[in-house]
Amino acid sequence: MSSRQHGLQAVLGPLSRAAVFTVATVKHDAAAREAVRSLCGDLAALRRTVGFRSLDGNLSCVLGIGAEAWDRWFDLPRPAMLRPMPEVRGVHHAPSTPGDLLLHLRADRMDLCFELAALVMDRLAGALSSVDEVHGFRYFDARDLLGFVDGTENPEDELAADSVLIGDEDPLFAGGTYVTVQKYVHDLAAWNAQPVEYQERVIGRTKLANVELDDQTKPTWAHNALTVIEEDGRELKIVRDNMPFGNAAAGEFGTYFIGYSRTPDVLDQMITNMFAGDPPGNYDRILDFSTALTGSTYFVPTPDLLERLAEPPAPGALEIGSLKGVPQS
Structure with a gap:
């Protein structure tokens, strides 16, 4: 699978200039379940409908499904x-x-993201209990609102696919992935009052040149020290596609974190290291200036499986054996 994806379930897509992140809870009734099933089958067509209006807009769409919803639907x-x-x-x-x-x-244009989000919300009208929607934008040279480049350590090509896509360990869902999102808001006044040298120690990189600090300079509580997860001497990677968001008039400045991984264990460990510390108490000092408001995890099916999930249940139609050999992209 190429790391230059566009289209449906393009989890390894390139960085874009605009993004919409929508998290929704769905009513517990049959009509809501059928609305979601129908969306699974039609989402590819909806994306094409919008994307065809600007072929160079690079519109992509990823749909993730939460654990409790999966069991219900x-x-x-x-x-x-x-x-x-x-x-x-x-x-x-x-x-x-x-x-x-x-x-x-x-997408490379917010209007494409907004139009597709509006079409999806229209399809789910009456089925949703609550919705949180965040509009993200690319900020200068891929920096967050704290002023540092974000996502430098993303893996590429084969390493990205190996780090993100489920393999033979769960064959029914091979080719899919897991994704965790968190919405952070920043106290920019307090952050900007810190000397640049302290900000660099917090992040673990230089602010202007984006060069990683050496091990003698970088504290053990630096952000990029606590988010390195190793197993058997090998670093386990994730793919981040974080985006700044905000409302200047309201004094809201934030980062929407989104991380894709082959297993949510890696993301869970990163978050634990940041918030509880590694060792306990040695926490990520970025959290003195950034507050997490939300946090949730989802499974992202392959496009083929997403279409199969739209099919009405029938005896034996959606059992494990019936999906063996289904092409995965």
């Missing part, structure tokens, strides 16, 4: 590692908040 077993994001209470608090559906829409 589908007659398939739950993907092996799908569960709600754990809450972490340490020096700072990482909340675990409700979410049945995640939409991650990306």
Whole structure:
């Protein structure tokens, strides 16, 4: 799978200039379930409908499904590692908040993202209990609102695919992935009052040149020290597509974190290290200036499986054996 994807379930798509992140909870009734099933089958067509109006807009769409929703809607077993994001209470608090559906829409123009989001919301009218929607924008040279470049360590090409896509460990869901999102708001006044040298120690990189600090200079509580996860001497990577968002008049300045991984264990450990500390108490000092408001985890099916999820249940139609050999993209 190429790391230059566009289209439906393009989890390894390139960085974009605009994004819409939508988290929704869905009513517990048959009509809502059928609305979601119908959307699974028609989402590819909806994306094409909007994307064809600007072929160079690079519109892509990812739909993720939460653990409790999966159990309510589908007659398939739950993907092996799908569960709600754990809450972490340490020096700072990482909340675990409700979410049945995640939409991650990306394009080089916000109007494309907005149009597709509007079409999806229209399809789900009457089925949703609550919606949180964030409009993200690319800020100068891929910086966050704290002034640092974000996403430098993203893997590329084969390493990206190996880090993100489920393999033989869960064959029914091979080619899919897991995604965790968190919405952070920043106290920019307090952050900007810090000397640049301290800000660089907090992040673990230089602010202007984006060069990683050496091990003698970087504190153990630096952000990029606590978010390195290793297993058997090998670093486990995720793909981030974070976006700044905000409302200048309201004094709201934030970062929408979104991370894709082959297993949510990696993302959970990163969040635990940040909020509780590694060792406990050695927490991520960025959290003295950034507050997590939300946190939830989803499974992202392949396009083929997403279409199969739209099919009405029938005896034996959606059992494990019936999906063996289904092409995965």
